[in-house]
Amino acid sequence: MAAETGTPTTLTLKSNDDELFSVVESAAILSVTIRNMVEDGCAGGVIPLVNVDGKTLARVITYMNGISAIPGVGAAAEEEKKKSYRDKFVSDMDFETLADMVLAANYLNMSCLMDAVSAKIARVMEKKSVGWVRRKFGIENDYTPEEEAAVKEEHKWTFEGVETDDDN
Amino acid sequence: MNRISDLPNDILQIILYFLSQKDAVRTSILSKSWRYRWRTRPNLDFSEATFKGKKQEFLSFVDNTLQQYRDRRLCLDEFHLRISLDDCLKHKSVSLLEKWIPILTTMGVKESRLSISTVDRNDMPSVVFRAESLQQLYVEGFDMGRDAVPTIKLSKHLKKLHLRRVHIEEKIFRKILSSCSLIETMHVEECGGLRNIKTNNLRRLKDFSFERNNEEDERCSIEIYPASLETIKIRFGNISFDKGAEFRNLVDLDLRNVESSRARLFSCEFPSLRRLTLSDCDGLNEELSSDRPRWCRFPSLEFLKILNCDGLKDIQLVIDAPNILNFEYRGNFIPSISFVTNSREWKSKIDLYKSSLSLPKLDELLKSLSQSEISLMIDNTNIIRENIPVQDNGYNKPVVVMESLNMNCGCSLSYFSSILNCLFCICRPRNMGYCNNYDGGSVMQFVGFMWRILIERESYQLSQLVLRDLEEARMEIKEWYEEEWHQAPLSEFVISHGRREGYFTPKCQTRFTLKWRETA
Numbered sequence: 001m002a003a004e005t006g007t008p009t010t011l012t013l014k015s016n017d018d019e020l021f022s023v024v025e026s027a028a029i030l031s032v033t034i035r036n037m038v039e040d041g042c043a044g045g046v047i048p049l050v051n052v053d054g055k056t057l058a059r060v061i062t063y064m065n066g067i068s069a070i071p072g073v074g075a076a077a078e079e080e081k082k083k084s085y086r087d088k089f090v091s092d093m094d095f096e097t098l099a100d101m102v103l104a105a106n107y108l109n110m111s112c113l114m115d116a117v118s119a120k121i122a123r124v125m126e127k128k129s130v131g132w133v134r135r136k137f138g139i140e141n142d143y144t145p146e147e148e149a150a151v152k153e154e155h156k157w158t159f160e161g162v163e164t165d166d167d168n
Numbered sequence: 169m170n171r172i173s174d175l176p177n178d179i180l181q182i183i184l185y186f187l188s189q190k191d192a193v194r195t196s197i198l199s200k201s202w203r204y205r206w207r208t209r210p211n212l213d214f215s216e217a218t219f220k221g222k223k224q225e226f227l228s229f230v231d232n233t234l235q236q237y238r239d240r241r242l243c244l245d246e247f248h249l250r251i252s253l254d255d256c257l258k259h260k261s262v263s264l265l266e267k268w269i270p271i272l273t274t275m276g277v278k279e280s281r282l283s284i285s286t287v288d289r290n291d292m293p294s295v296v297f298r299a300e301s302l303q304q305l306y307v308e309g310f311d312m313g314r315d316a317v318p319t320i321k322l323s324k325h326l327k328k329l330h331l332r333r334v335h336i337e338e339k340i341f342r343k344i345l346s347s348c349s350l351i352e353t354m355h356v357e358e359c360g361g362l363r364n365i366k367t368n369n370l371r372r373l374k375d376f377s378f379e380r381n382n383e384e385d386e387r388c389s390i391e392i393y394p395a396s397l398e399t400i401k402i403r404f405g406n407i408s409f410d411k412g413a414e415f416r417n418l419v420d421l422d423l424r425n426v427e428s429s430r431a432r433l434f435s436c437e438f439p440s441l442r443r444l445t446l447s448d449c450d451g452l453n454e455e456l457s458s459d460r461p462r463w464c465r466f467p468s469l470e471f472l473k474i475l476n477c478d479g480l481k482d483i484q485l486v487i488d489a490p491n492i493l494n495f496e497y498r499g500n501f502i503p504s505i506s507f508v509t510n511s512r513e514w515k516s517k518i519d520l521y522k523s524s525l526s527l528p529k530l531d532e533l534l535k536s537l538s539q540s541e542i543s544l545m546i547d548n549t550n551i552i553r554e555n556i557p558v559q560d561n562g563y564n565k566p567v568v569v570m571e572s573l574n575m576n577c578g579c580s581l582s583y584f585s586s587i588l589n590c591l592f593c594i595c596r597p598r599n600m601g602y603c604n605n606y607d608g609g610s611v612m613q614f615v616g617f618m619w620r621i622l623i624e625r626e627s628y629q630l631s632q633l634v635l636r637d638l639e640e641a642r643m644e645i646k647e648w649y650e651e652e653w654h655q656a657p658l659s660e661f662v663i664s665h666g667r668r669e670g671y672f673t674p675k676c677q678t679r680f681t682l683k684w685r686e687t688a
Contacts, residue, residue: 076398099175106179114182122186130197137175139198151197157219157229158194 011038012046013061019054020046027064032109051107056100063089063113086116095124095136181209189213207236211246223257227264234268237275244275250283253290266295273300281328285309289335297321304328312336321347328353335360345370355379365390374417377401387427394418394436402426411435419443419468427451434464441466445473452479461486461504470494474503495540502529506536515571516540521547531594534568544595545574545603569684573597577614584617585629592634601679611678612665618680619643619658640683647676 009025011034029035037047049057066085072078093101098121105114125133134141143151152159175183184192184206192206212233219226230249237244249268253261272280280301284293285308292310296302302323312334320340322329326348336359345351346369353375354367365388367373373396378388380403390407392400394415400407401422408430414437415421421438423431424447431449434456438444444466446452456462461484466472469489474480475498484504492509495516500523516537525546534542573595577584602614621629622641630638644653645661664676 102179102183103175106176115186118179118182119186121183122191125183126187126191130194133195134198137198139202141198142200143197147200148197151203155193155196157222157225158190159197160220 013057014046014048015052015054015057016048016050017054019057021054021057021061023061023064024068027061027068030064030067030110030113031060033107049108052104053100056097056104059097059101060104060108060110060113067112082112086112090116090120093120095121098124180205184209185211189215190218207233208242210243211248212237212244213246213248215248215250216252217250223255223261226251227257227261230268231264234271238271244272244277246279246281247272247277248281248283252285252287253293254285254287258290262293262295265293269295269299277301279303282306283308299323300325302326304330306330306332307334308332310334312340320344324348324350326351330355330357331359332357333359337361338364341365362388364388367391368393370396372396375399378403378405378407380404389430407431409433409436413437414439416440421445423447423449425449434462438466438469440468442468443471444469445471445475446477447473447475449477450479452477453481453483454479456483456485460484461506463488467491472496474505475499480505495537499523502526502533504529505533507539509539511539514540515543517543517545519545519547521545523548527590527594531568534570534595538568542568542570542595543572543574544570544597547576547603567593568595570595570597572599572601572679574601574603575614576603577610577617581617581620581629585621588621589631589634592631592638596637596684597682599679599681601677612662615643615658615661615665615678622680622682623658637685638682639685642681644679644681645676646679653677653679 010022011025011028013021013023013028013034015021025038029038034047034049052060066089067082070078070081070085090098090101098117102114102117102121105111105117128136133139141148184195187195189212192209195206196203214226214230214233216223216226219229236242251261251265278301280299281304282296282299282302283306284296285306287309289309289311292307292312296305296307297320300323303325304327305322307330309332320343322344324347327350329348329351330353332355338361341362345367349369350372351370352372354370354373355375355377356362356365357377357379358381363386365378367376368391371393373393376392376397376399378390379401380388382404387404387406390402390405392407392409394409394413396417397415398417399420400418401420402424404425406427407423409415409432411432412435413432416439418438418441420443421441422443422445424445426446426449430451433446433452463486466487466489468491469487470491470493472487472489472492472494473496475496477499480499480503481501486506486508488508490508490510492507492511492514494514495507496519497503497505497517498519498521500521502520502523502525518533518537525548534544573591575587579587600618602611620626622638623643625635642655643658643661645656645664646653647664661676661678665678
């Protein structure tokens with residue numbers, strides 16, 4: 001490849017809405033999906049990512065560049081810096097963006113990003129009512145009122161001090 | 169388009185993993201398909217506190233859930249249980265523990281954590297000693313000294329051990345330590361009965377802390393294996409290091425009430441140390457000779473605190489710390505400490521209390537700290553005014569610029585102004601304030617004096633030197649609810665301060681900002 005010349009190889013990634021992005025290979029292969037595609041000889045042209053849209057892919061690339069830029073000063077310190085970067089990366093995302101992110105991280109097989117986004121989604125969910133969670137996750141309540149009351153009684157300790165109204 | 173509802177199951181499982189136990193169980197209300205989903209995640213975290221006193225329900229819940237996992241052969245990677253053995257269900261709890269812990273072993277739980285606590289001095293349930301897969305153990309209040317315990321050993325997989333108010337005999341402790349050599353974190357807090365701790369066989373120990381609250385007659389002596397340690401914190405214990413030991417990975421060292429003569433601190437290497445705190449440590453002088461300066465290299469040091477260490481009185485230290493960010497000193501004498509550093513933005517905070525101060529020594533200290541932003545607090549106006557060589561034109565060498573100077577008062581106006589004049593020979597503070605905000609009467613006196621001397625420039629108070637260089641002085645006030653300081657006349661201070669009733673009403677702060685002429 002370009003190892004001898006020392007110039008980093010760049011890859012071209014294409015989102016499912018036909019946007020093109022240029023990424024340094026060493027950052028791009030944080031995605032195991034992309035790494036496998038490269039190893040299968042796909043890197044010559046453009047790498048199509050059918051399950052990510054342009055907006056989300058742009059964010060993922062920002063993440064890839066940010067994480068791979070963190071210098072390796074020592075395993076523990078480096079890991080701490082990466083964790084801090086991940087926490088900051090997810091900190092100001094709204095729920096819809098987080099959902100897009102988690103699907104993208106899953107498709108691209110990026111486990112650390114996946115964990116960071118999932119953990120953030122969990123934290124967001126903790127403060128919300130049952131109605132909110134149902135709406136956002138598209139879950140239809142198929143309990144009868146009696147069944148629902150029974151479930152609530154079974155685990156009543158989890159409902160103490162929590163809003164259960166549907167407005168939120 | 170809203171694709172959240174398309175989240176596949178395996179992603180939902182990951183999100184479920186990150187929820188607290190309580191929130192995970194609560195998802196059972198979402199829909200029928202969610203009713204038991206919470207019971208499929210590989211992590212369980214049971215804490216008695218979340219059941220708010222309903223112990224029987226808690227015990228049943230843990231028991232039922234664990235049985236479900238076992239019967240359905242579900243994958244359980246992490247198990248965390250926090251339980252107290254104090255109430256009338258104590259015996260039931262112990263027998264359930266004896267049932268649960270073996271289940272964890274047979275299920276191959278990789279990471280299990282147990283916290284047991286008691287207020288009464290009960291014997292530690294022996295099943296804990298037989299828990300083969302424990303990774304973390306927190307024990308509060310038990311007795312681990314009785315002969316009733318048949319096999320004294322803990323899980324060899326134990327990574328973290330925290331003992332608080334545990335009564336444990338030394339030989340028991342030693343046996344425990346020898347059985348779990350993979351320990352990475354060990355905290356021993358207020359455990360009576362220990363006189364000697366040797367952790368040399370713990371080659372993976374990263375985080376060690378030992379604390380006692382009272383000064384006991386005989387301190388526990390501690391020996392550790394240096395190479396793996398990253399954090400050490402000791403309160404009222406005597407730690408000894410081997411001479412020349414290299415603490416390759418140590419980042420944080422916090423010693424309070426430690427007899428540091430045995431520590432041989434200054435003959436060890438600390439290449440990664442970022443924070444060093446020495447507080448009330450005796451015996452530093454036994455290690456260091458007082459005839460020549462001792463050079464101490466701390467290549468990574470960022471935060472240094474030296475508080476109440478009497479042994480440093482006649483010692484000269486040169487601290488070679490290229491990355492220093494913050495230096496804090498408190499003591500009843502002026503230390504001879506200088507820094508060798510490239511650091512451009514660092515701060516030093518010096519708090520001198522209850523001592524007589526020598527101006528030349530203070531001058532020397534301030535000059536050695538002049539590259540930093542200095543905050544000086546002098547809690548005593550008994551200043552020995554030895555002669556500082558001052559040339560006739562009033563200039564010595566460039567006088568040290570200081571961020572703030574806080575002082576005491578409690579003397580006459582003329583004495584106070586002579587102190588100020590002496591201090592201004594060696595330093596030029598940007599701000600000045602009173603050092604004890606709670607002493608109502610003295611603050612009034614301080615502010616009154618400062619106003620008369622610096623702002624009204626009452627005749628014959630300030631020396632020629634000062635009058636020439638002090639361009640402007642203002643008084644500023646900041647009420648407890650304000651964020652910014654604002655300039656204020658004396659009357660405002662008097663009213664504001666006079667309004668204070670009671671000891672604990674929030675005070676307004678007062679300071680004087682001084683603008684000095686730039687000297688060449």
